[in-house]
Amino acid sequence: xxxxxxxxxxxxxxxxxxxxxxxxxxxxxxxxxxxxxxxxxxxxxxxxxxxxxxxxxxxxxxxxxxxxxxxxxxxxxxxxxxxxxxxxxxxxxxxxxxxxxxxxxxxxxxxxxxxxxxxxxxxxxxxxxxxxxxxxxxxxxxxxxxxxxxxxxxxxxxxxxxxxxxxxxxxxxxxxxxxxxxxxxxxxxxxxxxxxxxxxxxxxxxxxxxxxxx
Numbered sequence: 476x477x478x479x480x481x482x483x484x485x486x487x488x489x490x491x492x493x494x495x496x497x498x499x500x501x502x503x504x505x506x507x508x509x510x511x512x513x514x515x516x517x518x519x520x521x522x523x524x525x526x527x528x529x530x531x532x533x534x535x536x537x538x539x540x541x542x543x544x545x546x547x548x549x550x551x552x553x554x555x556x557x558x559x560x561x562x563x564x565x566x567x568x569x570x571x572x573x574x575x576x577x578x579x580x581x582x583x584x585x586x587x588x589x590x591x592x593x594x595x596x597x598x599x600x601x602x603x604x605x606x607x608x609x610x611x612x613x614x615x616x617x618x619x620x621x622x623x624x625x626x627x628x629x630x631x632x633x634x635x636x637x638x639x640x641x642x643x644x645x646x647x648x649x650x651x652x653x654x655x656x657x658x659x660x661x662x663x664x665x666x667x668x669x670x671x672x673x674x675x676x677x678x679x680x681x682x683x684x685x686x687x688x689x
Contacts, residue, residue: 639669
């Protein structure tokens with residue numbers, strides 16, 4: 476599976492990228508900001524206080540099934556992830572990353588601090604195969620439950636990037652931490668399943684195009 480979808484440099488410059496700048500008030504935290512809704516003005520952006528607590532984890536599920544290749548969806552997702560990984564590296568946030576493609580979701584990172592290795596993986600990421608998204612969600616729920624028992628003071632957030640193109644799925648439990656689902660579905664014909672998935676997970680829902688308009 477080749478890197479058939481290159482990240483688009485500058486695609487997030489006016490949107491998500493603009494919410495990652497450093498300032499006198501501290502770094503802007505884009506994930507908590509987006510969980511409150513799309514920022515429309517500067518005061519909507521949440522900044523990290525200078526005396527930030529240690530212990531923050533972002534759990535990221537990346538749907539890279541064949542359907543995400545359409546209309547440049549994966550390329551947009553890669554641009555967003557490049558920004559996310561870079562900011563996690565700068566802020567020393569811990570990451571857990573699940574790659575959902577083929578027959579079974581695979582862990583790439585499990586609670587380590589962000590590393591340049593993730594950017595190397597991202598550059599090679601291509602779309603193909605099936606959509607083991609349900610397996611990814613199941614694995615993530617179990618891992619997160621164990622993590623919360625081990626590190627009850629850690630602030631955890633879940634980010635799911637998917638086009639939601641599943642045939643069907645059983646009822647899903649709500650995510651155990653604040654969550655954001657970013658819909659990658661693009662093109663003239665949209666099934667809208669990602670929005671339904673977000674509702675079942677109790678996650679905030681955003682279409683990736685919204686992040687380019689901020």
